[in-house]
Structures are given as structure tokens and as C-alpha cells.
Amino acid sequence: MPHLKAAASRTLQLALVLWAVVTILFLMFRLMPGNPMAAYIDPTFTAEQQQALMAQFGLDKPLWEQYFIYLGNLLQGELGQSFRYREPVAERIFTLLPNTLILTFSSLIVAYAFGILAGAYLAWRRGSAVEKAAIPLVLTTRAMPEFWLGMVLLAIFSFWLGWFPAGGTRPAGASYGSLWALYTSREFLSYLALPALTLAIYSQGLPLLLMRSNMLDVMKEDFVTMARIKGLSNWTVVVRHAARNALLPVMTSFAIAVGYQLQGNVVVETVFSWPGLGRELVRAVSASDYPLAQGAFLMIAVVVILMNLIADLLYAFLDPRVSHA
């Protein structure tokens, strides 16, 4: 079972990467200039709270001992107390994570649907005027700062035309029975539209260019020539034969794109005041809320590494020709 063995070794490899990232994070926050306890203790905490945190994270012990306590706490999902919110960091992060994931996935689904169709079309119309104009245009969207695109869309569609709200996820004072009720409400969609569109415009370039170049590769293969010789219509050849085969690598790139998108979220969430992980990371760093900053960074890193793993595994399982060397 070469597949299973390769998958296991790749998983182990990425587990080591995760451990390394966790260690780097520990060293960064412990070795920073100033009070070594600042990573977990805010001077405004009460004496009892400070004592409790000292004990919980072993802040009076030597560094190597603190490191093992830190690892143990992490495994139990214990990330400390947020300075600003006065609540456990883990709790805060898990309330924000759904917002970030919804924004990420909705924008990526739009981006991939568009990118795949447009990429296939451009491959089909290769050498045409449309293609010659489209490729530099797509490259230009990749050169845009995402937050700037967000600002322009916000200025036009929100402040000028008034079609969409300017930021947040819900009208002021509105409350919903459950998260599900919020996410399925019409207002939520109007809040989601602009940030998701911003991220989608930026992200469509990757699937589009990938789909196009895969299509061009596939169209050179024998089975496509065969289909042409059989006298099948151009449409049948392109859609039924070429596109289906070109689609595979594009789909596996989706997982990688989720990882990239989480980085873009940091700025786009800030522009649209979207209460997600990225914006919280920025605010935590600005306010020196170190436990929350560590937690938010770690959560983003975990998702990125997990997505890299999923992409690797998907790629190997879907295309057996990929070697595991």
C-alpha cells in the first residue's frame, strides 16, 4: 500500500512542521524585549489572576520547563486569557473562526467557479484577441493590493451607491437566535457581498491561469486528437474530454488557495470591519494583547498547514502518476 505509507509519512512531516512553528512562536513571545511575563500577564489583572496564570504557565520556572508546560497547555487547547476581552483566548478564537471560514470559502467558491470557466474558455479561444487582452488583465488583478480593491469597492458600492452596508456582519443592535439564523439571514448576505467579492476578484487569477495552462496541455494529448478524428464537435471535445481532465489539478489547488486566502483576510477583514481571525490578530498586536495574538496566529498557521496536507494527499490520491519520492 504505497499510498497509505506515503500519506502517513507526509502527515508526520507536516506534524513536525507544525511543532516547529509552535516552537518558533514560543521563542518569539518569550524572548521579546521587556517583561518576560508580558506574554501572558497584563499589569491590570488582579493579584489572584496573576498568581493563577503564573502557576498555569509556570512563568517563574526556567525557560525549558516553561516550554514543556506551554506544549502541554496547547494540547489541551489552553491558550491563556485575552488581556482585552478578559476571556479565554480559545473561546474568542472559536467564535471568530466561523466568520473567517465563511468569508474565505464563499469568496473562493465564486473565484473558482469563475476562474475555471474563464480559464477553459481562454484555452479554447487561444490566440484570439480576447485571450491576448485577458491574460495581462488577469495578471493585473494579481498585482492589486487586496485592501485597496476593497477600499475602491467600498467607496463606490457602499458610500456612493448605497447598495451594501459599509462593514461588519449585521445591522447595529440586531440579534439572532443562533449563528445559523445569522448566517442564513438576508442582511448577512448583504454584509458578506463586498468583502467576498474583493477576495474573489483577487483569487480568480490562480484557478483561471491554472485551468488555462492545463487545458492547453491536455488538448495536445492523444485522446483529444482521437476525439477530434472521430469527428466529435468542438464543444464535445473541449468540455467532455479536455476540461474534465484539466480540472483535477485545479481542484487540488483549492486547498492551497484557502491557505493563501487566510493571509489576505488579515487586510480585507480590517477594511470591512469583518469580525474574523485576521482582523483580531491585527487588533491584538496593536493593543499588545499577546495571548490573543499568539492564539490567532497559531490558528491561522494550523489551517495553512492542514490545507497544505490536504492538497498533497488529494493530489497523490487523484493522480496516481504522482511519485512519492
Add this chain to the structure above:
Amino acid sequence: MPDVALSRPGLPARMFRSLHLPLNDRFALFGLAVYAVFVLTAIFADQIAPYDPTEILYTPEYDLAADLRPGEDGFILGTTSLGRDIFSQIVHGTRSALLIGITAAFMVALIGSIVGLVSGYFGGWIDAILMRLADIAFGIPFLPFVVVLAAFLEPSIWNVVIAMALVLWRDTARVIRSQVLTLRARSYVDAARVSGSSDLKIIMRHIAPNILPLSFLYGSIAIGWAILTEASISFLGFGDPQSISWGYMLQDAFASQALAKQAYYWFVPPGICIILVVSAGFFITRGYENLLFPKLGR
């Protein structure tokens, strides 16, 4: 190339030629032209900009020249809410953009090339360690990492360069490594080894010159990344408050309600400049790829 045999050009000319600039690709030429314009603007910024970019300006009636529209009182692109000249800020922004872009690209290309060379040439445990380090660098989300770094370091544009040097060498290193692997197996390298050349000499004489165009390629991608990252970091408020950059201008505009005021003249130009410089890098890169890897050309 018969001219090579006829006349032996001087060292600068040979170095220039070894960069293989893609001069017959229209988009790449456009990119090079954009670069040229921006470099000249950065050099002569003091002569081009009518005002100091941080100076607070007044109208002839001695009112604060705040929120003026383009053309009013002779301000080409208008003024900011604090009464600063937007056009002068744009002109001076080229300096920090190019400074960041070029230093970061240099660091990324240098570190990536050295790691790739050493890893690919020596192989074995050195290769294993360096490639595991690259794996770790791939596991670090880049922009969040720069943000966290800003928590410890003084706000400065150099944070972006440091972060890029620490994280983004990974892509360059992997590509160069695989290129070195194929070069190492060539017979002229064997010949050099058999005739007693040292490892250092083989690397410097026979392998490094062949990967130079690749380093340059990845360097020019990194210029764009650096400028985009600097803009994001300044926009988030972790940039250097002393230096005027396009990202700082966008942050200033965003925080001063330029969106609600519909002050497009304020926040559109810096974005256009960023797009121009970054896409110029992309176009040059593409021209390069077609030149270096003609099989990929489509």
C-alpha cells in the same frame, strides 16, 4: 550569436548580457519602461515634487489647505485632510517602494540561491536539513508573521525586509535546488571535478553562472511581493510613521474617511502606482520565463 566571437565586450556589457533581459516581448518592454520611469522618479523626487510630502500647507488666504480637490489652488492631485500635497506624497512614495522592493528582492534571491546551491550541490544530510527548513518556512503564514513581528520590533519598513528574508527564500531555494541537481549531473562538471577543481570553484565557476537568470527571475517576483507586503503592513498601521509610502497614504486616507468623502483623487493614485510597479514585475518575469523555458511558452 556571432558577435560574441567577433568582439569580446567589456565586463559590464557581459554582465548585462548574462541577465538575458527579455527585450523582444512587448509586455516585458512595457514593464522595463515602467521600472525606468519609477527609478528616475525616485532619484529626482526632490526636484519633481513641488512640496515636502509631510509639510502642512496653507492656501493663499492663509487657511489650512485641507481636503482640496485636484487642481484647486494649484495642487495637482489635491491635498489630504491634514493639508499635505498628495502629488508630492506619490512622488516620494516611489522611494520607499523601490528601496523596500529592491532590498527585499536582493535578500530573497541571495538567500534562496545560496540555500538552493548548497542544498543541491552537496546533497545528503545538508540537503535534508535545508529542505526541512524550507518546509517549515512554507508552514508560516507570511502576512500574519509580519504582523506578529511588528509587535516586537519598532515600527519600520525594514520589518518587511526581515520577514521576507526569513520566510520567502523558500520558493527560490526549491527551484534553484532542482536546477542545481540537473546541472551537477552534467559531464562538464564531472570533467572539472576529475581535473581537480575544488567544490567552491565548481560552484562559483560552473554552476552559479547558470542559475543566475533563475535568481534574477525570482528576485523580480519578490520585488512585487515586497511592495505589496509593505503596503499591507503600512495600511494596518505597523509601518514607519516617519516615511511616506503608498501604503501609508492609503492608511491615512482610510482613517481620514476619504471613502465616505468620495475623495477618489486621494486613495486611487497610490493604488494605481502599486499596481503599475507590481504588474511591471510580473510582465518582466513572464518575458523571462518565455526566454528561459521556451517549452512553457504559450
